[in-house]
Amino acid sequence: MTASSDVDATDETELDDADADERAADPDATGRPAEPLLEVDSLTKSFGGIDALNGVTFDVTAGMLTGLIGPNGAGKSTTFNVISGVFPPDSGTVRFGGEDVTGLAPNETASRGLVRTFQMAREFRNMTVLENLMVAPKAQVGETAWRSVLPGARGAVSDQEEEVFERAWSMLEFFDIDHLALENAGNLSGGQRKLLELARALMLDPEMLLLDEPFAGVNPSLESKLLERIETLRDRGQTFLLVEHDMDLIMEHCERVIVMHQGRTLVTGTPEEVQSQEEVVEAYLGGNVA
Amino acid sequence: MSDDATAGGPVEARLPAWAADYWANDLVKIGATLAAVYAVYLVIGALLGYDLSGQLNSLRRLTFLIVLYSIAALVVNLHWGYSGLFNIGVVGFMATGVYTTTMLSRPLQGQNPTGTLPGLGLPFPVAVVGGVLAAAAVGYVAALPSLRLRDDYFAIVTLAFAEIIRITVKASELQEFTVFGVTLGTGGGRGIRTYPNPVDEFFAGPGQPVVEAVSALGVDGSLVAGWAFVLVLVVLLAGVYLLITRLAESPFGRVLKAIRDDEQATLGLAKDTASFKIRAFIVGCAVLGLLGIVWQGSQGYVSPSLFIPQLTFFIWIAVIVGGAGSNTGSIVGTILFVGVVYLGPDYLRRLVEEYVSLSGSVPTFPGAVGALAGGDPQGVLLYTLDQTSTLRVVLTGVFLVWLLRTNPDGLFGDRREIASSIDLEDRVERRRARGDADGQEGGGSE
Numbered sequence: 065m066t067a068s069s070d071v072d073a074t075d076e077t078e079l080d081d082a083d084a085d086e087r088a089a090d091p092d093a094t095g096r097p098a099e100p101l102l103e104v105d106s107l108t109k110s111f112g113g114i115d116a117l118n119g120v121t122f123d124v125t126a127g128m129l130t131g132l133i134g135p136n137g138a139g140k141s142t143t144f145n146v147i148s149g150v151f152p153p154d155s156g157t158v159r160f161g162g163e164d165v166t167g168l169a170p171n172e173t174a175s176r177g178l179v180r181t182f183q184m185a186r187e188f189r190n191m192t193v194l195e196n197l198m199v200a201p202k203a204q205v206g207e208t209a210w211r212s213v214l215p216g217a218r219g220a221v222s223d224q225e226e227e228v229f230e231r232a233w234s235m236l237e238f239f240d241i242d243h244l245a246l247e248n249a250g251n252l253s254g255g256q257r258k259l260l261e262l263a264r265a266l267m268l269d270p271e272m273l274l275l276d277e278p279f280a281g282v283n284p285s286l287e288s289k290l291l292e293r294i295e296t297l298r299d300r301g302q303t304f305l306l307v308e309h310d311m312d313l314i315m316e317h318c319e320r321v322i323v324m325h326q327g328r329t330l331v332t333g334t335p336e337e338v339q340s341q342e343e344v345v346e347a348y349l350g351g352n353v354a
Numbered sequence: 355m356s357d358d359a360t361a362g363g364p365v366e367a368r369l370p371a372w373a374a375d376y377w378a379n380d381l382v383k384i385g386a387t388l389a390a391v392y393a394v395y396l397v398i399g400a401l402l403g404y405d406l407s408g409q410l411n412s413l414r415r416l417t418f419l420i421v422l423y424s425i426a427a428l429v430v431n432l433h434w435g436y437s438g439l440f441n442i443g444v445v446g447f448m449a450t451g452v453y454t455t456t457m458l459s460r461p462l463q464g465q466n467p468t469g470t471l472p473g474l475g476l477p478f479p480v481a482v483v484g485g486v487l488a489a490a491a492v493g494y495v496a497a498l499p500s501l502r503l504r505d506d507y508f509a510i511v512t513l514a515f516a517e518i519i520r521i522t523v524k525a526s527e528l529q530e531f532t533v534f535g536v537t538l539g540t541g542g543g544r545g546i547r548t549y550p551n552p553v554d555e556f557f558a559g560p561g562q563p564v565v566e567a568v569s570a571l572g573v574d575g576s577l578v579a580g581w582a583f584v585l586v587l588v589v590l591l592a593g594v595y596l597l598i599t600r601l602a603e604s605p606f607g608r609v610l611k612a613i614r615d616d617e618q619a620t621l622g623l624a625k626d627t628a629s630f631k632i633r634a635f636i637v638g639c640a641v642l643g644l645l646g647i648v649w650q651g652s653q654g655y656v657s658p659s660l661f662i663p664q665l666t667f668f669i670w671i672a673v674i675v676g677g678a679g680s681n682t683g684s685i686v687g688t689i690l691f692v693g694v695v696y697l698g699p700d701y702l703r704r705l706v707e708e709y710v711s712l713s714g715s716v717p718t719f720p721g722a723v724g725a726l727a728g729g730d731p732q733g734v735l736l737y738t739l740d741q742t743s744t745l746r747v748v749l750t751g752v753f754l755v756w757l758l759r760t761n762p763d764g765l766f767g768d769r770r771e772i773a774s775s776i777d778l779e780d781r782v783e784r785r786r787a788r789g790d791a792d793g794q795e796g797g798g799s800e
Binding site for chain 2: 148150169170171172174175179180182186187188189190191192194195196198199200202204205206207208209212213218221222224225226228229233242245246248264265268
């Protein structure tokens, strides 16, 4: 998003970008009704005898920062895993950009623009920070083995590598981790890894980002830095769905909030609406304080 | 050696024209190790009283093994070091290559003067291509169902696959069979004659004058063909090195490294990881097929007993010594493995025999212990030296323990080989230099 998308040779991605910009500019000016980007309908998923998900239904509107909250065990991470294709739901559907993506493999959902990060940062620890970012861009010609080997074809690979590098560098600068470019990702602090993971996900030019507890284990100063970046991106039209425990953070920064409890969606609405719901307070605080 | 390895980083960083010097630097490391091992063998040869021909032959055998093991080590490095594919079925793919080529190239029935097993009678180059493709195809079949498995389970599948191939080739049912009126066979447990070595044929025919010229210098003429073949193999090794280095230093190699570090996260970046793993595996298997063709095939005769898992494990030791993830490390590790562990015990025995006057033979352990109890240490020595192949395994263990205590990741394991077709360290430096200039002088000079 940040550093232009001139790297991606595919027309498809450029179209996606144009789309995203348009939506960001004015969601209703596209001529069609403001259709939600992500529609999750009645998902269920059980592991053995445990119903992890038991009727999860919500929408995410393009260009918004949506928060997904709920107590531990509410099924937030499972919801993420089902949406991103780590495992298929037992029933229910996931629609993304109007298409049914239920049960697609993670690489397929990601290539459609639905990109996630993980609760525990999953950096490529034996690779440099720069390589971590450069893995991500789609449709790199050098991913075809023979093109990377044959003398005639390798020139084109290197040309694109220069572009990918430039883009990765801008991304590193955007996240203020360019001084770590040649550091092995495994040597980074927990917070820096979170930045790295977000930066890496953004290298894919995602239409929507699913962030699983991006602030967990991040110190306050880094947290505000990360939040600032997320808001900047949101202002540029990036759509986010964010799992978070910190109620204050969610209430302050998200435009819409989805509350989950015991495997189902409880309430959806603006932070004010959600906060006023007694059942939310009960779910979170066990009903003792009200 | 370990000093060399750790000094690699700073040295490279200091060099301006990175790419060129990186190569030179790595070649220097390989060359220095090789020179050291050569020197040791020349000294041993001198101590054993070898003449020029003897020395040349000793070095030829050393180089022959180093080059062949190096090719295999590079493939293991591609599979394990770069892609995290634990292939311990290396010999299976080599066997596929050499047996396919043999069966394709052996003369048709009736056109075979020596009366040995007939084949399909295809021209040799076609048969070589066939052997390589067959190894690749077997690699594909092995990889397809098993890439869903985790590292260790995948390892078991590859080991099983190699054994299946060996036992299939050994089967008496396949010793000689007829399909569609064509008779061919694997030779079963008795083995099969392979194909003439084109290099040998050249020096037996048009190249005869060269052999004669060398003989006139007082050197054994048969060394000419031997060394010429080694040189051919060196060219092949250079090609494989280039192939695998280029694969590693590219977006393709970058995805492989990412898969090795975290496959789930790589999937999350829209990469079809199974496809990458299969492609990397197949490329490696094709090279192994070719390796089998030039290695075991060049000996004139193959039998299933050549393809026991032990060979695979020797190749793995070479990679572990060098450090998985580094092509240069794989080759340096192989030089040390072949020089110290593989051929070492044999030369050690000859040296002892030369300088310690030993007589007789003690073939059993009780015999040796009995002699020792009787105050005669010679028995133990004789017994130990009798067990060259066992000694090799013991020495391997000692060598590995010693090495891995000081270098847990192998000699080159701490080395960083950045996966890109361009020099990223250089690009980063330039960007930083530009940033500094901008900051201090308002973007003055670049």
